[in-house]
Amino acid sequence: MASIADPRNRRWRQPLDQQLPATARWVATLPAEIQPLTLLQRLPRIANDLARVWHDDPELQLHLEELLNDRRGGRQGFPPEIHQELLMLREYSNRQRRSGPRT
Numbered sequence: 001m002a003s004i005a006d007p008r009n010r011r012w013r014q015p016l017d018q019q020l021p022a023t024a025r026w027v028a029t030l031p032a033e034i035q036p037l038t039l040l041q042r043l044p045r046i047a048n049d050l051a052r053v054w055h056d057d058p059e060l061q062l063h064l065e066e067l068l069n070d071r072r073g074g075r076q077g078f079p080p081e082i083h084q085e086l087l088m089l090r091e092y093s094n095r096q097r098r099s100g101p102r103t
Helices: 021-029 037-042 044-053 057-068 080-099
Strands: none
Touching (some): 021 037, 021 044, 037 044, 037 080, 044 057, 057 080
């Protein structure tokens, strides 16, 4: 009989691929022209991650950098509209950081 404690019987936890309520609240705090609606619809897991780190500036900057720049090589990249939303979020975050705390 297999034991639950046996690591071979454990499933890897997959990131939640649906929008969380906290993510919807975060998006609602952003100006309408910055809201990443395509990202939210097509890649909610990534939107959830961004919402989670939004107020942790070093973590946010690192996360956006990793999303926007392929360091592992050979990745396809995001569709243009999602890439543009990520760029807009980075620029908005940078402006907010220069002017004071983010909402």
